[in-house]
Amino acid sequence: METMGKLSFLITTLTIVMSISSTTSQSSIQNFLNCLPYSQVSEVIYTPNNASFSTILNMKIQNKRFRTTTTPKPLAIITARDAYLVQATVKCAKRNNIQIRIRSGGHDYEGFSYVSDVPFIVLDLFLLNSVNVNLKEETAWVDSGATLGKIYYTIAKNSNSLAFPSGVCTSIGAGGHFSGGGYGNLMRKFGLSIDNIIDAKIVDANGNILDRKSMGEDLFWAIRGGGGASFGVILSWKLKLVQVTPQVTVFNVKRNVSEGATDVVYKWQLIAPKLHKDLFIRVQPNVKIGKGGEKIVQVSFIGQFLGTVEKLLPLVSESFPELGLKESDCISMPWVNSTLFWYNKPIGTPLEALLDEPKDPQPVYSKFKSDYVKKPIPKEGLESIWKMMIKGENFFMQWNPYGGRMEEILSSETPFPHRAGNLFLIQYLNIWIDESPQVIERHVNFSRLFHEFMTPYVSNSPREAFLNYRDGDIGANHPSNVTKFDIARTYGSKFFKENFERLVNVKTKVDPDNFFRYEQSIPTRSTN
Structure with missing residues (x-):
């Protein structure tokens, strides 16, 4: 009783x-x-x-x-x-x-x-979505609520030779994408989005609107890769547009593991970061159903070259003959059309599709994680990875090559530290439809299990992660209104490495009361 x-x-x-x-x-x-x-x-x-x-x-x-x-x-x-x-x-x-x-x-x-x-x-901020291109300056002011699709579309309507290096998902909003880095298939040539941003407007913790001059170089440094939501509300960004060729060439070559895909992937690791910076080749391993109904791994080699087919083929033939790229695999198009290709839209899709925003998101559930690879994964390792993939259900990966411009920018230039020394970035994607709690738990647990399985093949001390591929598993503050410094250092070192301490200093200076905070925000120096 x-x-x-x-x-x-x-x-x-x-x-x-x-x-x-x-x-x-x-x-x-x-x-x-x-x-x-x-x-x-x-x-x-x-x-x-x-x-x-x-x-x-x-x-x-x-x-x-x-x-x-x-x-x-x-x-x-x-x-x-x-x-x-x-x-x-x-x-x-x-x-x-x-x-x-x-x-x-x-x-x-x-x-x-x-x-x-x-x-x-x-x-x-979705109603704050204007995009204004200045052809004379070759710049554009874009609001944080503008989607990448609207940015690409507006640039193309003003010029057929200008572009902006950014992500492939056209429904992403500029605010979070740019403040986390802005990763895309032009980065081997031009770097990340943040490497091509020259001004911004932000509302700080006191409600003041600041531009680059009034906010100072430290805060401007912090919001380009350190995550804007730790420092204020970013209203808009000024982009320095880049010159691209009138035509780009894209391709998607698929190889099954039974057809020697492992050998091709191994060679890709060795040469993809060293290829001409005009060429970007993503490796995307997927699980498919074979002719006999069994699960198999198929690898897609998805590429983009800033130039014509005639220039691309000799380049690949010399450096990457294992791919077996043929002229029939290649399609030439203006750069803006390639953004639809990368978003898996059929060839010939009208450019207006870049402006489409689903009224209601697709009925999918997902869990994503990331890793950086600094040494080639041996063939035996690749074979074990394929076997592990088959144990999943709707699990696949995207391996994005480094090199080129990414090797030339210092890791301290922006908060984004993952520059030289990386072969490629992995994004792990697990997507499903069933909404039952048991299914959600099963998929999330498999993502975590696979991430743990990859430990021998990826970066360590710290095991690096990409801020834009948000992952609460690597450390998070709960409840989110209490920011503990030790927890923040755990995720901060993985996202920002040695840049974490400078981000803390900026945060302490511009938001000493820690008003702007969330589960993975930058802490103030006084945080316990």
């Missing part, structure tokens, strides 16, 4: 605490809403009482693991249409001690831009 009495007391106490917490949250959110410019509230603020709340929230949730009935929901969503409301949102949230999550495209693999384990609001 004594035990039952204690249990009853604990339940009663927990109920009271939850009730107080709920009341406090409701009081804070009401004060927050009252703090905002009243004339705009009805048009841009969505609370759970609003009929459109779920539509607005789910519109940019790209991973349905974070769209379940048990997923924590924001107290409000602010769909900012101008910089003034962004400023007001930051000031009012800080005044009422409400955590803020900043979302541009919703592709955050762990949902950190729209989910939290403490009461929070979402500042959604």
